[in-house]
Amino acid sequence: MLETKKFEVTDYLKTEKDIEEYLNVALEEEDYTFLPVALADIARARKAMIGAAKAAGVSRTALYQSLSADGHPAFETVAKVADSLGYKITLVPKTV
Numbered sequence: 001m002l003e004t005k006k007f008e009v010t011d012y013l014k015t016e017k018d019i020e021e022y023l024n025v026a027l028e029e030e031d032y033t034f035l036p037v038a039l040a041d042i043a044r045a046r047k048a049m050i051g052a053a054k055a056a057g058v059s060r061t062a063l064y065q066s067l068s069a070d071g072h073p074a075f076e077t078v079a080k081v082a083d084s085l086g087y088k089i090t091l092v093p094k095t096v
Helices: 016-028 034-045 049-056 060-066 075-084
Strands: none
Touching: 016 034, 034 049, 034 060, 034 075, 049 060, 049 075, 060 075
16 A cells, blocks of 8 residues: 655755745745745744744744734734744845
């Protein structure tokens, strides 16, 4: 019998290059729920969810819920989590 294992993205976020590529994909998707989920995945991969929650001013459980696919985090929360992970959110002109 064929055994399968649930896909876990954090298994593939081993290096900073892996994480940068994952963030770039999250931003390119134009699915605006993906970025918060990606940030949560990165925090889990780095074992930094508690620090991210403290930076955002919420509990770890609340942050997990907020950054889930069904969550609706405030922009401030997303920005604070990104900052706690060493990133800043910037806007640049679109290239055509």
